[in-house]
Amino acid sequence: MSVFERYLTLWVALCIIIGIALGHLFPAAFHMVGAAEIAKVNIPVAILIWLMIIPMLLKIDFSAMRQVGQHWRGISVTLFVNWAVKPFSMALLGWLFIGWLFRPYLPQDQIDSYIAGLIILAAAPCTAMVFVWSNLIKGEPHFTLSQVALNDAIMVIAFAPIVGLLLGLSAITVPWNTLIFSVVLYIIFPVIIAQLIRHSLLSKNDGQSLNKLLKALQPLSLVALLATLVLLFGFQGEQIIAQPLIIAMLAVPILIQVYFNSGLAYILNRMSGEQHCIAGPSAMIGASNFFELAVAAAISLFGFSSGAALATVVGVLVEVPVMLSVVWIVNRSKGWYEQGNNQTKTGDI
DSSP states (O other): OOOOTTTTTHHHHHHHHHHHHHHOOHHHHHHHHHHEOOOOOOOOHHHHEEEEEEEHHHTTTTTGGGGGGGHHHHHHHHHHIIIIHHHHHHHIIIIOOOOIIIGGOOOOHHHHHHHHHHHHTTSBSSSHHHHHHHHHHTTOHHHHHHHHHHHHHHHHHHHHHHHHHHHHTTTTOHHHHHHHHHHIIIIIHHHHHHHHHHHHHHHHHHHHHHHHHHHHHHHHHHHHHHHHHHHHHHHHHHHHOOTTHHHHHHHHHHHHHHHHHHHHHHHHHHHHHHHHHHHHHHHHHHBOOOOOHHHHHHHHHTTSSSSSHHHHHHHHHHHHHHHHHHHHHHTTHHHHHHHHHHHHHHHHH
């Protein structure tokens, strides 16, 4: 992991402090940024989001989807958890904790928005950080690449319907035009642009040009992420100061869903007799989120100062420490996993 990735939680915490301070000292500047919109798209944020997302999508080789049949059991488990379980389990946890248990302690006008942010966060499977988690657990790299490529392809089609369905079930008004436009702006266009750039660079040599570009873009991508977080907390500052426990309450359903979905994927792979090097990254992909996309979608749908935007940012805050704990559990349980795996294979024989 890079220094930035290892200490992501620290950087987010600093962004909270800096954003709140700047929002308090220079409110007019933040309102000016918030007003810089064309067709309900905030131009500064759109630029920052593209700078975050495109470098990550440059790493994705969609031709890897040809390999999905090699590990069909692990692929099937991950797809089931990512698309049939995770968004719905997060919606249920959101209703339980934010809509009921914590409701008396939260701003009443933001309850639905917080739940919406949690749903958006869970509906976007992780793209970039998964490669880090997979490497830390010695996961099968071809499985990880093919699974991420397949998830990204599915996300183009499934993200908007799933988010729209769950928001509707939560009695939250679904701005369908904005939702579909967000998918086009923050998923389809970046995927097309990234793949065109990737294909162009790879056609010139064996990947050296692509690697050079990724190294050049990586710092810019990280700066864009931090700048977006500062803007978000600049708009959220007054609400957070008034109720500082909001972040902790939003973190509860996120933490539960990470451990639940990673554990579910891990156990289902073990029951199916899949290898540990497949089950590990399957658990990581089943639990982590594409928080950059989630932040962008939440801002587009509900605005900078919304509870939805804050909920997705809490996902960024807890991402690294929680996923590192899942990595530790997967590595420490390898003996237990392989013992059960061998028993499953013996039973099949």
